[in-house]
Amino acid sequence: MNATTQQFLNNSLGTRTTIDDVIEDLEFLDDWEERYAYIIDLGKQLPAFPDDQRTEANYVHGCQSQVWLIHHLDEDSGKLFLLIDSDAMIVRGLAAIILVALNAREPRELLTVDIDELFERLDLFRHISPTRGNGLRAMIAKIRDLAATEVGEQAPSRIS
Amino acid sequence: MTDLSVATSLAASTLDIDAIRNEFPILGQTVHGKPLVYLDNGASAQKPFAVLDAMDRYYREMHSNVHRGAHTLGDRATVAFEGARETVRAFLNAADTRQIIWTRGTTEAINVIANGLAEKLNPGDEILVSQMEHHANIVPWQMLAERTGAKLMPVQVTPAGELDLPSFDSLLGERTRIMALTHVSNVLGTINPVQDLIARARSQGAITVIDGAQAVPHFQPDVQALDCDFYVFSSHKLFGPTGIGVLYGREELLEAMPPFMGGGEMIERVSFERTTWNTLPYKFEAGTPPIAEAIGLGAAIDYLQSLDRPAIEAAEQALLNRCNELVETVPGMEVIGTAASKVPVMSFKIAGLHPSDIGTLLDQQGIAIRTGHHCAMPLMDFFSVPGTARASFAFYNTLAEVDQLFQALRKIQRLLT
Numbered sequence: 001m002n003a004t005t006q007q008f009l010n011n012s013l014g015t016r017t018t019i020d021d022v023i024e025d026l027e028f029l030d031d032w033e034e035r036y037a038y039i040i041d042l043g044k045q046l047p048a049f050p051d052d053q054r055t056e057a058n059y060v061h062g063c064q065s066q067v068w069l070i071h072h073l074d075e076d077s078g079k080l081f082l083l084i085d086s087d088a089m090i091v092r093g094l095a096a097i098i099l100v101a102l103n104a105r106e107p108r109e110l111l112t113v114d115i116d117e118l119f120e121r122l123d124l125f126r127h128i129s130p131t132r133g134n135g136l137r138a139m140i141a142k143i144r145d146l147a148a149t150e151v152g153e154q155a156p157s158r159i160s
Numbered sequence: 161m162t163d164l165s166v167a168t169s170l171a172a173s174t175l176d177i178d179a180i181r182n183e184f185p186i187l188g189q190t191v192h193g194k195p196l197v198y199l200d201n202g203a204s205a206q207k208p209f210a211v212l213d214a215m216d217r218y219y220r221e222m223h224s225n226v227h228r229g230a231h232t233l234g235d236r237a238t239v240a241f242e243g244a245r246e247t248v249r250a251f252l253n254a255a256d257t258r259q260i261i262w263t264r265g266t267t268e269a270i271n272v273i274a275n276g277l278a279e280k281l282n283p284g285d286e287i288l289v290s291q292m293e294h295h296a297n298i299v300p301w302q303m304l305a306e307r308t309g310a311k312l313m314p315v316q317v318t319p320a321g322e323l324d325l326p327s328f329d330s331l332l333g334e335r336t337r338i339m340a341l342t343h344v345s346n347v348l349g350t351i352n353p354v355q356d357l358i359a360r361a362r363s364q365g366a367i368t369v370i371d372g373a374q375a376v377p378h379f380q381p382d383v384q385a386l387d388c389d390f391y392v393f394s395s396h397k398l399f400g401p402t403g404i405g406v407l408y409g410r411e412e413l414l415e416a417m418p419p420f421m422g423g424g425e426m427i428e429r430v431s432f433e434r435t436t437w438n439t440l441p442y443k444f445e446a447g448t449p450p451i452a453e454a455i456g457l458g459a460a461i462d463y464l465q466s467l468d469r470p471a472i473e474a475a476e477q478a479l480l481n482r483c484n485e486l487v488e489t490v491p492g493m494e495v496i497g498t499a500a501s502k503v504p505v506m507s508f509k510i511a512g513l514h515p516s517d518i519g520t521l522l523d524q525q526g527i528a529i530r531t532g533h534h535c536a537m538p539l540m541d542f543f544s545v546p547g548t549a550r551a552s553f554a555f556y557n558t559l560a561e562v563d564q565l566f567q568a569l570r571k572i573q574r575l576l577t
Binding site for chain 2: 037
């Protein structure tokens, strides 16, 4: 197992930290400063992103900040593992929330998660709304595409 | 304090900012529970009642198509519409309304010019632009260069964000057919010495195009004094509606240019064998024009001209001076663009903070700025930044709002570091 695979599997976001933890924490904080301090702290929990993976192919295009995404399908568990990086702190924090919701899921299960509804509930929807050019929406779409591709590839093999 | 800043503070104090702000209904709202502080005027400025009312009145009382002439409403609409053209002519001090062409905005105006000059270019000819241009004053010329075999020559910028004049002189030559420069940089706020540069370019026989989008909200250009061939700007940055802009052009060049679009209004006579063009300015105005928008732009200019312009310019400089005084209160803050002659625009970076984070957390405090590359990627490359945060002011902004901006920046810095 190489170092990058270890980084995928050791990611606590979406495994040890669950979406219920995040919802509970954020609902407890009503002051915007505390909420953003919390989101930024979550961003600090993103595992290190391999330097050699910051490539054009892994780059998610957005207007204001840079976002990179890589994935790994674990053959033993059938789960999709994700790593994300960004140069902006709040985007990193929001990416961490997305990972808590989507990381280490089987692709079929991942596709059932309603991210828009989750962000509405957290009162953060404006950050992923189509009007914002920060690349998060494009990233969510890319993750869902990855999952759909995995499901699509698996489906025929099950039929045969 | 210098004599100049004493003078500007005195002049600024004669302005009744509260009364001015009351003319802009959008400014009274709250965002995230905080009073809106709108500092994104460089992207688009807000609209006074004078503009909103003029457009509303047009649709309620005189809407009809223009230049059709068969009925009373059409006559009223045409009078108001052509009246707006006269208002723009007077604003620019152009010689004739035939030189004032409506476009959708600055971008379209530059495209109309670039398209119209294609026949004048040969392979090896040069188009002078600068490193501080908005993409709208780069890409149309790049497309033209590709079409004709001409070359794009970017004038360098100095670290202070001024045009590098030795670079300009070294690039201007007998192959220079077109010089396309911005009057004021949208990122840096630098006011370029265009009058002098136009004279130098014209002496080489070059056609001169000035992008006035960021200039007209702050001062009034005089196209005859500038002696440029083309001057273009957008209405929405000049407190008028979106969807309309102005192309001013020298008459003989406009006459020689082919139309940009074909259709109704721009023709004199159409047959399947041959179509002849309408006279200026209609040759460049195919289709039903943006009538309400033209009237709204006219109203915006009338409103601006009713204000004490010298006092407004002084008040704007006072905003910029206050910014410069407060920069040192935010550790690690650096202003990008420190030209001697600037409109009130402050692009900045703060060590360790991403512009996108600054923008998000200012928004939480009710403060609207722009972050990103500002459609000027070559300039971002020059300053080696992925983007900047930019506060751009209008005359309705207050010194108290500048203080709030810096207070908010200090709070963000505490939060993020």
